[in-house]
Amino acid sequence: MSIDLEMSTPISRRQLFRVGLGDLRSLVTTESAGEAPPVYRPPGAGRDEAAFLQSCQRCGACVAACPYDVIKTFGPASGILEGTPYLVPETDPCRWCPEMPCIESCPSGSLAHGESGGVPPVAKVRLDLDACLTSEGILCDTCSHFCPESIGAIRMVRRVPVLDTDRCVGCGMCVHYCESEKQPFSLEPLPEPL
Ligand code: SF4
Ligand code: SF4
Known part of the structure; x- marks a missing residue:
């Protein structure tokens, strides 16, 4: 490599x-x-x-x-x-x-809206709550705050972030702004097309 x-x-x-x-x-x-x-x-x-x-x-x-x-x-x-x-x-x-x-x-159409008019995700994230600051009793909603408003893939439920992977577009805002040093978010490539 x-x-x-x-x-x-x-x-x-x-x-x-x-x-x-x-x-x-x-x-x-x-x-x-x-x-x-x-x-x-x-x-x-x-x-x-x-x-x-x-x-x-x-x-x-x-x-x-x-x-x-x-x-x-x-x-x-x-x-x-x-x-x-x-x-x-x-x-x-x-x-x-x-x-x-x-x-x-994009002049070539290589970047384009999906058939429904929306834009498909670029990736997905996984959330490991054990590495999240809330697991230590710390009040934090940074990921939910930075997830784009139009996406809203992270909700705080009883002070714990809940990730809706169907809504996630893989923008990386939560990964980037997360304040935990344990890195609770990991970015996953999308699966190959069928
Ligand atoms: S990657 Fe983007 S869309 Fe997905 S949960 Fe994180 S901030 Fe929200
Ligand atoms: S921030 Fe993202 S959506 Fe906006 S122009 Fe850059 S790549 Fe495109």
Whole structure:
């Protein structure tokens, strides 16, 4: 396995802490034959990575359109991924903008709304309540507060966060802003399309 150190945004100390080496490896190119690297694409990319790689023009329009500068681009050492956009939700969470400028800017349709008009998730999170501050009796609702209002995937029930995985879009806001050092949230790639 080789790690691409030529990604457009350097890996920060905070990112290393938050993501961990195992997940870091999953964000970059691997040499494992036949293995599709689990990459988190911008909203609207869908789950068909092969189709995305074929249609994406590597124009950078989505990168330029994102008002929060959270979309990165794979560098020249990333093989077929070079020039394509990706997210690192743990350190640069997507705000799930109501207007979706990333999708609107995409000239190729590689980023697009779903058939129902909504935007499918980019990932999912898992919540380990044993690692949550509330398990220590600490009052905290940070994850619920930062989960985008339009999504509302985390509710506080009797002062404990309850995650609705069906509503979760994998934006990473809860992962990023969680104040527990035990990392109760883990980001999971979406399953491959059927
Ligand atoms: S939804 Fe907004 S924050 Fe998220 S990638 Fe698109 S433009 Fe950036
Ligand atoms: S639960 Fe977390 S990852 Fe899912 S939508 Fe809410 S803030 Fe985003």
